[in-house]
Amino acid sequence: MIKKNFIALNFILFSLFSLFSCDSIIDLPDPVQFQEKIVLNGNLVLGSSTVIIRLDVATAIEDNFDTLSTALSGATVKLKFDSTELMLEETTVGSYEYRDSSFLIMSGKSYTIEVSDGVHDPITATTIVPYPISLVDISPELKSGDTLVYIPAGDNAQFLDPYLFSFKVDPAIDGKFPPMIRLVNRALEPSKETMITEDNELKALLFKWHGIGDDNEDDINERIRTKNRVIFNSVDPDAEYKMGWIYYTFYGWQSFEVYALDRAYYNYNIRNIEDSPTDPNFLPQSNVIGGYGLLVSSYRVNITFFLERP
Numbered sequence: 001m002i003k004k005n006f007i008a009l010n011f012i013l014f015s016l017f018s019l020f021s022c023d024s025i026i027d028l029p030d031p032v033q034f035q036e037k038i039v040l041n042g043n044l045v046l047g048s049s050t051v052i053i054r055l056d057v058a059t060a061i062e063d064n065f066d067t068l069s070t071a072l073s074g075a076t077v078k079l080k081f082d083s084t085e086l087m088l089e090e091t092t093v094g095s096y097e098y099r100d101s102s103f104l105i106m107s108g109k110s111y112t113i114e115v116s117d118g119v120h121d122p123i124t125a126t127t128i129v130p131y132p133i134s135l136v137d138i139s140p141e142l143k144s145g146d147t148l149v150y151i152p153a154g155d156n157a158q159f160l161d162p163y164l165f166s167f168k169v170d171p172a173i174d175g176k177f178p179p180m181i182r183l184v185n186r187a188l189e190p191s192k193e194t195m196i197t198e199d200n201e202l203k204a205l206l207f208k209w210h211g212i213g214d215d216n217e218d219d220i221n222e223r224i225r226t227k228n229r230v231i232f233n234s235v236d237p238d239a240e241y242k243m244g245w246i247y248y249t250f251y252g253w254q255s256f257e258v259y260a261l262d263r264a265y266y267n268y269n270i271r272n273i274e275d276s277p278t279d280p281n282f283l284p285q286s287n288v289i290g291g292y293g294l295l296v297s298s299y300r301v302n303i304t305f306f307l308e309r310p
Helices: 002-021 201-208 217-226 263-274
Strands: 037-047 050-057 076-081 082-092 094-099 111-116 125-127 135-137 147-148 162-169 180-187 228-233 241-243 253-263 291-308
Touching: 002 291, 037 111, 050 076, 050 082, 050 111, 082 125, 111 217, 135 253, 135 291, 180 241, 217 241, 263 291
Parallel strands: 037 291, 147 291
Antiparallel strands: 037 050, 050 094, 076 082, 076 111, 082 094, 111 125, 135 162, 162 241, 180 228, 180 253, 253 291
C-alpha cells in the first residue's frame, strides 16, 4: 500500500512539475495593470432634445467605491455631429447636460462626445443612432392602461410558458433593424403584499427568483430590491417574443419597455450573448477611446399596464 501511494505521489509531483515548467503548455496572460482613466456613460435617445452624460474616474479594485468620490467635476465636454459642436454643462457633480427644444437626436446620425479635464488622457466616444421600431402582432391586444390577469406557473410550466402576451418587433424603415433588442419589464409597485407566489414554488425559486427565498424579511427585501425589473436581450429580428411568467414578479402597474439599441451596445455585450468570458483579464468592447465606459443610443417603445391577481 505504501509503495503504491509513493508511486502515485511521484506521478502527481512529476505531472505538476511538467505542467508549470513548460511555457508552451500554459501561456497565462499578463495581468491587466490598473490605470486611472476617465469613465464615460451615456445614452442618446432618438427624438430627445436632451443629452445627459455621466463622468467618473476609474478606481482600483481594492479602493472603496462610491459615486461621490469617483465623480469627475470640471471637465470640458463637447457633442459633435455633422459640422456642429455643442458644449455640455455640468449640472450636478459628474453629470453633464445639453438641453435645447430646437435640437433633436436623429436616427442614422453619428454623434461623438469628446471629454478633457487637463489631468487625465482625453477621451472620445461615437454612436450611430438606431432607427425606430414598432411592436406588431400583439396577441392578445395590449395598449397602455389595459389590465391583464396573471397566469400562475403550475407543475407543467416551462421557461416562458404560460405567457401573458406575445409580439414581434418591426423596424419602421425596411432593412433598418437595430443591432440589438432589449426587453425590460418593471414592476412599479413592488412590495411584500404585491409579490407573486406560484403554484410551483421550486420552478419559481429557480427561474424567477434565482435562488432568493422568501423565508425571512431579508429575502423579501432582496426580492423587492433586485427582482422588480426583468431584462432580456435579443439579436433575432424574426423572433416571436412571449412574455412568460418569469417576467412578472409583483402585481400592480407594470412598465413594459422594448429598446432598439445601437452597434456599440451590441459590441459591449457580444461575449455575454455568444458565451461567458473565461479570461479573468477580459474587458468588454467599449467605444470609449482613451478611457472606459460606454456611449450608446437607443429608441424606446413603452406600454404601461395593470397586472391583476388571478
